[in-house]
Amino acid sequence: MKFLRKILVLSAFIASAGWGSASLAAEANGTVAKSLHEDAKCTKCHDSEETKPILSIYQTRHGVKADSRTPSCQSCHGASEKHLHGEANQKERISPDVVFGAKRGTSGAFAPSEAKVQNAACLTCHNTANGKRNHWEGSQHESRDVACTSCHSMHVKDDPVMKKSTQTEVCFTCHKTERAQSHRISTHPLNAGKMGCSDCHNPHGSTGPKLLVKNSVNETCYTCHAEKRGPFLWEHGPVTDDCTNCHTPHGSTNAPLLKARAPWLCQECHSGDHGKTIYSGVNLPTGNTTTVNGLQGVANQGPAAQANARACMNCHVLVHGSNHPAGAKFQR
Numbered sequence: 001m002k003f004l005r006k007i008l009v010l011s012a013f014i015a016s017a018g019w020g021s022a023s024l025a026a027e028a029n030g031t032v033a034k035s036l037h038e039d040a041k042c043t044k045c046h047d048s049e050e051t052k053p054i055l056s057i058y059q060t061r062h063g064v065k066a067d068s069r070t071p072s073c074q075s076c077h078g079a080s081e082k083h084l085h086g087e088a089n090q091k092e093r094i095s096p097d098v099v100f101g102a103k104r105g106t107s108g109a110f111a112p113s114e115a116k117v118q119n120a121a122c123l124t125c126h127n128t129a130n131g132k133r134n135h136w137e138g139s140q141h142e143s144r145d146v147a148c149t150s151c152h153s154m155h156v157k158d159d160p161v162m163k164k165s166t167q168t169e170v171c172f173t174c175h176k177t178e179r180a181q182s183h184r185i186s187t188h189p190l191n192a193g194k195m196g197c198s199d200c201h202n203p204h205g206s207t208g209p210k211l212l213v214k215n216s217v218n219e220t221c222y223t224c225h226a227e228k229r230g231p232f233l234w235e236h237g238p239v240t241d242d243c244t245n246c247h248t249p250h251g252s253t254n255a256p257l258l259k260a261r262a263p264w265l266c267q268e269c270h271s272g273d274h275g276k277t278i279y280s281g282v283n284l285p286t287g288n289t290t291t292v293n294g295l296q297g298v299a300n301q302g303p304a305a306q307a308n309a310r311a312c313m314n315c316h317v318l319v320h321g322s323n324h325p326a327g328a329k330f331q332r
């Protein structure tokens with residue numbers, strides 16, 4: 001009788017939370033009632049009086065009780081038989097089988113279970129055969145004991161890590177370097193909430209380096225910057241090799257996301273100052289101001305052109321590659 005009353009209260013709560021008609025229809029066939037009956041083992045103590053918003057789980061995907069795949073309290077926290085027994089306020093209550101809360105350290109009533117134990121509870125349903133998680137085992141996060149719940153929150157209406165606008169903050173709790181980089185003047189629109197870390201990274205594991213969504217840095221960049229893929233008649237070696245030869249993905253003080261400013265960026269690989277040796281008259285054997293390969297005007301700009309304005313890109317405008325028959329030096 002007592003359970004039944006509780007179920008009615010919870011049904012009302014769920015209806016008020018917006019699962020109205022769908023759950024009412026399903027209630028007829030008993031799915032909802034059965035599931036809530038199981039939950040009542042726990043919710044008879046952990047109810048709406050609790051300071052933590054435990055019942056808000058009914059407003060999440062895990063609270064769609066009309067769906068028979070939906071977990072009960074015990075699907076995640078374990079059967080917890082020993083925890084169930086005893087008075088509501090008894091001291092020294094034995095902990096539930098699985099205590100989550102990897103993020104909060106040991107400040108709760110019970111110390112969190114080991115990451116492996118927490119993860120196993122989620123993986124009973126979200127197994128690694130799912131395409132997005134089939135590289136979880138052995139991934140950087142798994143092997144460093146990062147729990148599913150280090151990123152995911154279950155008892156809140158909107159899990160912050162699932163939304164681009166709130167995801168970065170979750171990642172930044174651990175990744176401070178990337179947070180600092182994201183505040184530089186040149187960045188991807190991460191803090192604007194237009195992009196998430198998960199546009200480039202698969203936090204559940206990947207076959208590429210650094211948890212990238214694709215097998216390489218370049219394949220990842222091409223998913224949005226397709227025009228940089230080419231094919232080009234004249235390719236620039238470092239571009240086809242790895243975009244991060246020149247760019248940094250998370251933020252830079254040199255726009256656009258460059259590791260260093262030109263001309264220094266270019267001079268990391270091209271040490272010869274061809275401006276002095278080729279262009280200025282004084283450096284030529286004849287001592288005359290001249291043109292290179294008959295390109296009138298270029299020479300007259302002198303070596304200063306290499307450091308001014310767009311530096312090397314004053315002339316080498318197509319650093320990512322050229323399709324012009326005479327574009328071997330990326331000038332057109």
Ligand code: HEC
Nearest residue numbers: 041042045073074077079080084086087088096108109110
């Ligand atoms: C007889 C009452 C009672 C029942 C039934 C009960 N609990 Fe508890 N539970 C408590 C008390 C008391 C605490 C420790 C005090 C607190 O919540 O701050 C607690 C603590 C917890 C905690 C840890 C909270 C924290 O902050 O670390 C979890 C998780 C939990 N219970 C889950 C469950 C689950 C799941 C069930 C059902 C399988 C359940 N409880 C059934 C009384 C109960």
Ligand code: HEC
Nearest residue numbers: 039042046052062071072073076100101108149153154155
């Ligand atoms: C999908 C898995 C899942 C289900 C289902 C679930 N929980 Fe939890 N529970 C968690 C996780 C994860 C946490 C850690 C805090 C968070 O992520 O919101 C947690 C935290 C708690 C806490 C401690 C609160 C805190 O933040 O310290 C209690 C108590 C609790 N759950 C009780 C319940 C009860 C009662 C039910 C059933 C109505 C339930 N849980 C259903 C995963 C689950």
Ligand code: HEC
Nearest residue numbers: 061069070071072075076121122124125126148149152162
């Ligand atoms: C008893 C099975 C079960 C367990 C255990 C379970 N889930 Fe789920 N989970 C589901 C179902 C069913 C859905 C809805 C899936 C769908 O719509 O395809 C879901 C959805 C999700 C989603 C997507 C939510 C959204 O808003 O789209 C996340 C994230 C998630 N679960 C994480 C977890 C985590 C983390 C745990 C462990 C703390 C966990 N789940 C435990 C069954 C489960």
Ligand code: HEC
Nearest residue numbers: 119122123126132136141146147148150151161162198203
């Ligand atoms: C490092 C942070 C992080 C960890 C750890 C993590 N997730 Fe996620 N998860 C995310 C992000 C971000 C998304 C949303 C982006 C996406 O879909 O890839 C997501 C999406 C999901 C989804 C919904 C989309 C889908 O794949 O169906 C489920 C379910 C899920 N995670 C389950 C889990 C489980 C289970 C674990 C533990 C084995 C886990 N996650 C560990 C960050 C994380």
Ligand code: HEC
Nearest residue numbers: 140141144146150151170171173174197198201203210211
């Ligand atoms: C609880 C802390 C924690 C959270 C939250 C977290 N990470 Fe991590 N992450 C780690 C740890 C620990 C490693 C292992 C490598 C290391 O030592 O930095 C790692 C590694 C990585 C790597 C690979 C680094 C490498 O060297 O291969 C990437 C990429 C990454 N995390 C992205 C994310 C993203 C994206 C999110 C948010 C969706 C996220 N992380 C959330 C702790 C965390």
Ligand code: HEC
Nearest residue numbers: 168171172175178188190196197199200210217244248249
């Ligand atoms: C535009 C794509 C892109 C986005 C968005 C992105 N990353 Fe990365 N991330 C990369 C690439 C590429 C690398 C590897 C090259 C490098 O380290 O510079 C990387 C490397 C990392 C590493 C490893 C760093 C190291 O020193 O080994 C971590 C950690 C990381 N990212 C976290 C994040 C977090 C957290 C976010 C969200 C705030 C994020 N990334 C957003 C592309 C991206």
Ligand code: HEC
Nearest residue numbers: 186187188189199200220221223224243247249255256257
């Ligand atoms: C999910 C899509 C996406 C991916 C993947 C992506 N980018 Fe971007 N990129 C953007 C968007 C959006 C902008 C901002 C464009 C704007 O502001 O007009 C941008 C801008 C840039 C800029 C110009 C920044 C500026 O200040 O003008 C560079 C350089 C860049 N990305 C390089 C990369 C590199 C390198 C990679 C691979 C590591 C990468 N992007 C992966 C979406 C992406």
Ligand code: HEC
Nearest residue numbers: 218221222225228238239242243245246247256313317319
């Ligand atoms: C050799 C160094 C270098 C490499 C490697 C490189 N870039 Fe760039 N990138 C630059 C420079 C320099 C600029 C600024 C161009 C300008 O000012 O004319 C730039 C600008 C950009 C821009 C913004 C302006 C535009 O042209 O759209 C994007 C996006 C971009 N790069 C993406 C990429 C991607 C994706 C890769 C890898 C496929 C890559 N870059 C590899 C040097 C490089």
Ligand code: HEC
Nearest residue numbers: 237238245262265266268269270312313316319328329330
């Ligand atoms: C990571 C090293 C690296 C960086 C940085 C770099 N390059 Fe290159 N560049 C190369 C390589 C390797 C080649 C191919 C050389 C060859 O084929 O002999 C090349 C070729 C060239 C060529 C054609 C040379 C020829 O003989 O056909 C030009 C022009 C050029 N780069 C300009 C630039 C400019 C401008 C920048 C700065 C925006 C730059 N490079 C940055 C490595 C680099």
Ligand code: HEC
Nearest residue numbers: 263266267270274292293298301305306311312314315329
């Ligand atoms: C005033 C225009 C101009 C500027 C500025 C300029 N270049 Fe050049 N660069 C040229 C011309 C013209 C050629 C030769 C084209 C030819 O032989 O067809 C050339 C050729 C090159 C080559 C091919 C090897 C060689 O020496 O012939 C490289 C590499 C190169 N430039 C790199 C750079 C770098 C790095 C910078 C910036 C420090 C730079 N250039 C600035 C016009 C310029």
